[in-house]
Amino acid sequence: MPNALAESQPGSPASPVSLAGVERAALERLIEIAQGDTGQSRRVAAFLLAWWNAEECGGFDLTDLWGVDSAIAADMVTVFALVAGRHSYPDTLGYSRQFQAIVRAWRPALTGDR
Numbered sequence: 001m002p003n004a005l006a007e008s009q010p011g012s013p014a015s016p017v018s019l020a021g022v023e024r025a026a027l028e029r030l031i032e033i034a035q036g037d038t039g040q041s042r043r044v045a046a047f048l049l050a051w052w053n054a055e056e057c058g059g060f061d062l063t064d065l066w067g068v069d070s071a072i073a074a075d076m077v078t079v080f081a082l083v084a085g086r087h088s089y090p091d092t093l094g095y096s097r098q099f100q101a102i103v104r105a106w107r108p109a110l111t112g113d114r
Contacts, residue, residue, distance in 0.1 A: 018093065026074075029075050030079060031098045034048050035105065040068045040069065043065075043067055045105070046058060046059075047076055047079075048079075049106065051083050
């Protein structure tokens with residue numbers, strides 16, 4: 001399990017080459033949404049950070065799916081299937097910097113930035 005702001009380990013892929021196009025597109029849309037400052041952004045960030053490190057960043061309330069648009073919920077379902085099928089953390093898929101930015105934005109107490 002990665003530390004909330006840990007860098008990828010040496011030898012980790014630098015880009016998400018192992019993802020199918022649909023998976024990559026869904027994940028990247030969610031990352032973009034999570035970098036916003038809306039209620040949907042907060043919900044998407046919680047979803048993504050629960051994958052990154054639920055122990056440090058918090059879990060995800062499945063009923064939060066009710067508070068996002070259907071297209072966003074569909075992307076979350078796609079990423080949920082990705083998580084279940086790949087058995088990989090986002091940093092090993094090349095998304096360390098993006099997830100670190102989400103941690104800084106939504107969980108600043110974990111970074112020391114308050």
